[in-house]
Amino acid sequence: MSTSEDPGKEAQDQGQHSRPTARASPLSEVFGPVVTGPYPLSPADPSRLGARTPVHSRDRCEGSGECVRVCPTEAITVEGRGEEVTFQLDYGRCIFCRRCVDVCPTGALTASPQFELATLQRDDLRLMHSRKREVAPSPPPSQLWEETRQRVSRLFGGSLAVREVDAGSCNGCEVEVSALTWPAYDSERLGIHFVASPRHADALLVTGPVTANMRLALEKTYRATPAPKFVLAVGACGISGGPFRGSPEILGGVGSVVPVQVFVPGCPPRPEALLYGFWLALGKLEQKLHRKGLEVPAGASRGGRPSSGETPKSGPEHGSTDAP
Ligand code: SF4
Numbered sequence: 001m002s003t004s005e006d007p008g009k010e011a012q013d014q015g016q017h018s019r020p021t022a023r024a025s026p027l028s029e030v031f032g033p034v035v036t037g038p039y040p041l042s043p044a045d046p047s048r049l050g051a052r053t054p055v056h057s058r059d060r061c062e063g064s065g066e067c068v069r070v071c072p073t074e075a076i077t078v079e080g081r082g083e084e085v086t087f088q089l090d091y092g093r094c095i096f097c098r099r100c101v102d103v104c105p106t107g108a109l110t111a112s113p114q115f116e117l118a119t120l121q122r123d124d125l126r127l128m129h130s131r132k133r134e135v136a137p138s139p140p141p142s143q144l145w146e147e148t149r150q151r152v153s154r155l156f157g158g159s160l161a162v163r164e165v166d167a168g169s170c171n172g173c174e175v176e177v178s179a180l181t182w183p184a185y186d187s188e189r190l191g192i193h194f195v196a197s198p199r200h201a202d203a204l205l206v207t208g209p210v211t212a213n214m215r216l217a218l219e220k221t222y223r224a225t226p227a228p229k230f231v232l233a234v235g236a237c238g239i240s241g242g243p244f245r246g247s248p249e250i251l252g253g254v255g256s257v258v259p260v261q262v263f264v265p266g267c268p269p270r271p272e273a274l275l276y277g278f279w280l281a282l283g284k285l286e287q288k289l290h291r292k293g294l295e296v297p298a299g300a301s302r303g304g305r306p307s308s309g310e311t312p313k314s315g316p317e318h319g320s321t322d323a324p
């Protein structure tokens with residue numbers, strides 16, 4: 001999409017970078033650069049991401065604990081000093097404020113543009129560094145674009161319908177979720193689109209710490225969504241309650257109310273991070289089908305997807321959540 005007759009020249013005149021194109025298009029020859037970002041067809045442009053993710057270097061950490069004192073969400077724990085230090089960072093609580101990075105006296109904490117942080121298990125968001133043990137974050141996906149499109153095609157007839165549920169969010173997450181459908185991210189390239197009714201949905205994307213008032217609405221929405229279905233818990237609030245942890249008015253995360261298949265950290269998570277979460281969720285669903293001996297032919301139509309009697313129900317695998 002272009003907004004002027006020659007937006008590429010206009011950007012150059014203003015000293016701006018031309019935006020990266022998702023793919024070569026003959027239209028760009030005539031109308032200027034395509035605004036749709038490259039991810040997940042190719043790596044995201046780091047200049048558009050910003051560096052907000054705290055990353056810890058085990059070798060530089062002396063265990064001063066300054067990061068623990070400034071962290072507003074108790075996302076960090078440090079035990080021991082010097083050679084015996086054990087550092088733990090919970091991306092499910094982190095709100096990516098960078099305070100810990102700013103105060104770290106040894107430079108052990110740095111800020112990175114890393115955004116592919118989503119996991120299938122709540123525990124995998126707890127990064128632990130000690131002199132004795134190291135748990136690495138999930139590696140970035142390869143072929144994410146093709147795999148997502150193929151999975152949407154095989155599992156959902158080319159169209160993955162998502163119902164978004166705001167379970168008490170501050171609306172920060174909603175801004176990023178709505179950006180997913182804008183030209184810059186264009187989730188419909190992958191067959192992912194949003195619907196108004198849970199009865200038309202294949203997946204739920206839930207934000208917010210789940211306030212007491214929203215509990216029943218979330219439960220009803222989950223029950224109204226036909227199987228197979230999966231749930232993404234989005235943002236620090238959706239995973240752990242985020243900055244609202246400890247309030248008696250919240251339940252402390254989506255996993256305390258309905259089963260969660262994918263946890264997408266952030267405050268809020270970028271649209272690219274949400275796309276990565278969908279890729280993970282689709283892969284998990286496909287693996288479930290394989291384990292049950294159910295093969296879905298490529299390009300299966302929506303009407304041809306397995307009947308509810310054959311499909312794996314979302315199991316009683318509530319993601320662990322942080323009690324307020
Ligand atoms: S960036 Fe995350 S871990 Fe660091 S102080 Fe902020 S909330 Fe805590």
Ligand code: SF4
Binds near residue numbers: 169170237269
């Ligand atoms: S995770 Fe952050 S942006 Fe999302 S609802 Fe909670 S406070 Fe708002």
